[in-house]
Amino acid sequence: xxxxxxxxxxxxxxxxxxxxxxxxxxxxxxxxxxxxxxxxxxxxxxxxxxxxxxxxxxxxxxxxxxxxxxxxxxxxxxxxxxxxxxxxxxxxxxxxxxxxxxxxxxxxxxxxxxxxxxxxxxxxxxxxxxxxxxxxxxxxxxxxxxxxxxxxxxxxxxxxxxxxxxxxxxxxxxxxxxxxxxxxxxxxxxxxxxxxxxxxxxxxxxxxxxxxxxxxxxxxxxxxxxxxxxxxx
Amino acid sequence: xxxxxxxxxxxxxxxxxxxxxxxxxxxxxxxxxxxxxxxxxxxxxxxxxxxxxxxxxxxxxxxxxxxxxxxxxxxxxxxxxxxxxxxxxxxxxxxxxxxxxxxxxxxxxxxxxxxxxxxxxxxxxxxxxxxxxxxxxxxxxxxxxxxxxxxxxxxxxxxxxxxxxxxxxxxxxxxxxxxxxxxxxxxxxxxxxxxxxxxxxxxxxxxxxxxxxxxxxxxxxxxx
Numbered sequence: 001x002x003x004x005x006x007x008x009x010x011x012x013x014x015x016x017x018x019x020x021x022x023x024x025x026x027x028x029x030x031x032x033x034x035x036x037x038x039x040x041x042x043x044x045x046x047x048x049x050x051x052x053x054x055x056x057x058x059x060x061x062x063x064x065x066x067x068x069x070x071x072x073x074x075x076x077x078x079x080x081x082x083x084x085x086x087x088x089x090x091x092x093x094x095x096x097x098x099x100x101x102x103x104x105x106x107x108x109x110x111x112x113x114x115x116x117x118x119x120x121x122x123x124x125x126x127x128x129x130x131x132x133x134x135x136x137x138x139x140x141x142x143x144x145x146x147x148x149x150x151x152x153x154x155x156x157x158x159x160x161x162x163x164x165x166x167x168x169x170x171x172x173x174x175x176x177x178x179x180x181x182x183x184x185x186x187x188x189x190x191x192x193x194x195x196x197x198x199x200x201x202x203x204x205x206x207x208x209x210x211x212x213x214x215x216x217x218x219x220x221x222x223x224x225x226x227x228x229x230x231x232x233x
Numbered sequence: 234x235x236x237x238x239x240x241x242x243x244x245x246x247x248x249x250x251x252x253x254x255x256x257x258x259x260x261x262x263x264x265x266x267x268x269x270x271x272x273x274x275x276x277x278x279x280x281x282x283x284x285x286x287x288x289x290x291x292x293x294x295x296x297x298x299x300x301x302x303x304x305x306x307x308x309x310x311x312x313x314x315x316x317x318x319x320x321x322x323x324x325x326x327x328x329x330x331x332x333x334x335x336x337x338x339x340x341x342x343x344x345x346x347x348x349x350x351x352x353x354x355x356x357x358x359x360x361x362x363x364x365x366x367x368x369x370x371x372x373x374x375x376x377x378x379x380x381x382x383x384x385x386x387x388x389x390x391x392x393x394x395x396x397x398x399x400x401x402x403x404x405x406x407x408x409x410x411x412x413x414x415x416x417x418x419x420x421x422x423x424x425x426x427x428x429x430x431x432x433x434x435x436x437x438x439x440x441x442x443x444x445x446x447x448x449x450x451x452x453x454x455x456x457x
Binding site for chain 1: 379382383386387389390391392393394396399400402403404405406407408410411435438439442443446447450453454457
C-alpha cells in the first residue's frame with residue numbers, strides 16, 4: 001500500500017489520468033469521424049464500448065493473479081485486491097454490456113426490434129459477469145473473514161478455469177458480427193486512422209480510470225481492515 | 234499410490250455404506266427427478282417438441298438434480314461433526330476423489346431415471362443408445378467434478394441456503410452448451426457419432442480440467 005511518502009506521486013499520476021481522460025472524452029465527441037452508412041455517429045461508441053472490454057479483461061486478470069497470491073501467501077491485502085479488482089471490473093463489464101446492447105440495437109439489428117441475439121462475445125461477457133455475481137454472493141455467505149477469503153479465492157480460480165472453454169464452445173454455435181471474427185474484416189482494416197488516434201488513448205485512459213478506482217477502493221478496504229478487523233463493508 | 238487408493242476407497246465405501254443405511258440421498262434425488270420429469274411433461278402438454286428442446290430439457294433436469302441433490306455430500310459431514318475425523322485420517326485429495334466418485338454414481342442413477350422418464354412420458358426417440366449413454370456418462374463426469382468441489386465450499390459457509398445452484402451454473406455453462414448438441418446427435422434425425430466427435434472431445438477436456446483444478450484447489454477449502 002502506498003505509504004504517506006508516496007501520496008504526492010500518487011496524486012500526480014491520478015491527475016494526469018483524469019486530465020487525459022477528459023481530453024479523450026472531448027475528442028471522442030468533437031473530433032470529425034468518417035460517416036459510414038447505418039453506423040453514422042454511433043461509431044463514436046467505439047471510443048467507449050471497446051475500452052470497457054479491455055478494462056474488464058485487465059480487471060479479471062488482476063483479480064485472478066491476486067487470488068493466486070492470496071492462496072500462496074495468505075495475506076489479507078491480496079484478498080482485498082482480488083475482490084476490489086472484481087468489483088470495479090464488474091462495473092466496467094456492465095457498462096460495456098450496456099453500450100454494446102444499445103449499439104447493436106441501432107446498427108446490427110436495426111429495424112428488427114431485437115436487443116440481444118447471443119453474439120459470442122456478448123454471451124461470454126455476460127457469463128463472466130454471472131461468475132462474478134456468484135463470487136460476490138459466495139463472499140456474503142461467510143462470517144469468518146479468513147475462511148471467506150480462502151474459499152472465495154478458490155472459487156474465483158475454479159471459475160476462471162472454465163472460461164477458456166467458452167472461447168471454443170460459444171463461437172462454434174453462434175456466429176459473431178464483431179470485427180475480426182468468422183472472416184469479418186479485422187478491427188485495423190475497418191477503422192479509419194483518425195479514429196485510432198482517439199481509440200488507443202481511450203483504452204489507456206479507461207484502464208487508468210480503473211487503476212484509480214481500484215487503488216482507492218483497496219486503500220479504503222485496507223483502512224477498514226486495520227480499524228474493524230474485517231475489510232468487508 | 235497404494236496408500237492413496239486405499240484412502241480414496243475407504244471414503245467411497247463409507248459413503249456407500251451410510252447411503253445404504255438411510256438411502257436418503259438416493260431417494261431424494263430420484264424423487265426430484267421423477268417429479269421434475271412430470272413437471273416438464275405436464276408443462277409441455279400435448280405440444281409437439283423438437284429433439285433439440287427435449288435434449289435441452291433432459292439436461293436441465295440432470296443439472297438441477299446435481300445442483301440441488303449433491304449439495305449434501307459435505308454438509309452432512311459438517312452437521313454430524315465427522316469432518317474433523319476425515320481431516321485427521323485421510324488427505325484432502327482422497328476425500329475429494331472419494332466423494333466425487335460417490336456423487337458420480339448417484340448422478341449415473343439420475344441419468345438412467347431421467348432418460349427412462351423422458352422416453353416414457355415425452356416420447357424421446359433415441360436413435361443411437363450407445364452415443365446417448367456415452368454423452369450422459371461423460372457429461373456427468375464434469376458435472377459431478379464441479380458440484381463436488383462446490384458442495385465442499387457451501388459446507389464451509391455460515392449461511393448455506395440454496396447456494397449451490399448459484400455457484401454451479403456459471404461454472405457449468407460451457408458444459409451445458411456442449412452436452413445438449415451432443416445429446417441431440419444421439420436422437421432420431423439428430424446426427425451421428427461423427428457429428429458428435431468434436432463435442433465429445435470438449436466434454437472430456439472439460440471433465441479433465443474441472444477434476445484436476447478441483448483436486449488442486451480442494452485443500453484450500455477443506456483444511457482450516
